[in-house]
Amino acid sequence: MRITCPLCGERDRREFYYVGDAVALNRPDPDAGDVVWDDYVHNRDNPAGVTRDLWYHESGCASWIVVTRNTITHEVLETALASDVKEATS
Amino acid sequence: MAELLAKSPCDGLLPVTHGSVTLSEMDMTHLTSVAPYKGRDADVSDTLKQAHGMAFPAPNRATGKEGARAVWFGRGQAMLIGPFPDAALSADAAVSDQSDAWALVRLEGADCENVLARLVPVDLRQSVFKRGHTVRTQLQHMTVSITRTGDNAFLIMTFRSMAKTLVHDLETAMQGVAARGTG
Structure with missing residues (x-):
């Protein structure tokens, strides 16, 4: 599997560290309530298909990257700097 | 002693x-990590050019030459290799000695x-x-x-x-x- 880092270009998967669902970018308001926080901390979908993860370019440029990929075909559909994604949504 | x-x-x-x-x-020489503060990349590049003769490198690039080089070192970071860093760099970037x-x-x-x-x-x-x-x-x-x-x-x-x-x-x-x- 190869992942295209928005800064470094296409690199081997071994350079990256898998962090988890990109839901971590959507941290709820501190006062959002127990149900919302419980969902944010504990509940994750396990899709057979397209998923959005955070990866860390550990032994490259040290960027956090949002990777959109397909868990069935292993296709990497899109990558973007997490900072850009966060700025676009805030 | x-x-x-x-x-x-x-x-x-x-x-x-x-x-x-x-x-x-x-x-062995001076090694300095230069990490521009947000939005100050152009200012850091200007200071680097004036003080050390090279621009701040784009991702995957190095600027300067033997003896005074700036090597891109990761997101928002370059390593200045050779010269003792000009004090003016600290105004727009986090500067740390890595020698x-x-x-x-x-x-x-x-x-x-x-x-x-x-x-x-x-x-x-x-x-x-x-x-x-x-x-x-x-x-x-x-x-x-x-x-x-x-x-x-x-x-x-x-x-x-x-x-x-x-x-x-x-x-x-x-x-x-x-x-x-x-x-």
């Missing part, structure tokens, strides 16, 4: 030559691309990786910075604590390439 002696990271290990390739240690923290070696010779091809998961051939190009990647399992400084020469940097492993891994690959012969 104890008399302290300065030792370079690869002291006693280098230089070594196998076949056409020589691995040698760069003279003793990194081992700098030069891999030189006709087969140096073949040596690195055994260790690095990035295409470093001249056709795609030209003089002034740089990468942050792995060499075996070590985090390194690799910059092409000439047609047959690379500057390789790794954490000082990994100097002995770096030399061992490179020397093993050099011996393998030399034993196999060119072509």
Whole structure:
């Protein structure tokens, strides 16, 4: 599997560290309530298909990257700097 | 009082030559991490140009020349190699001294691309990786910075604590390439 880092270009998967669902970018308001926080901390979908993860370019440029990929075909559909994604949504 | 002696990271290990390739240690010099504050990249680049004669490098690029180089070192970060950093840099960037923290070696010779091809998961051939190009990647399992400084020469940097492993891994690959012969 190869992942295209928005800064470094296409690199081997071994350079990256898998962090988890990109839901971590959507941290709820501190006062959002127990149900919302419980969902944010504990509940994750396990899709057979397209998923959005955070990866860390550990032994490259040290960027956090949002990777959109397909868990069935292993296709990497899109990558973007997490900072850009966060700025676009805030 | 104890008399302290300065030792370079690869002291006693280098230089070594196998076949056409020589691995040698760069003279110890000033190493400074320069990380521009958000939105201040152009100001830092201007200061670098005025004080040290090179622009702030774009991702995967190095600027300057032997003796005064700025090597892109990751997202929003460059390593200034050589000059003592101008104080004005601190106005627009986080500046920190790294002089003793990194081992700098030069891999030189006709087969140096073949040596690195055994260790690095990035295409470093001249056709795609030209003089002034740089990468942050792995060499075996070590985090390194690799910059092409000439047609047959690379500057390789790794954490000082990994100097002995770096030399061992490179020397093993050099011996393998030399034993196999060119072509």
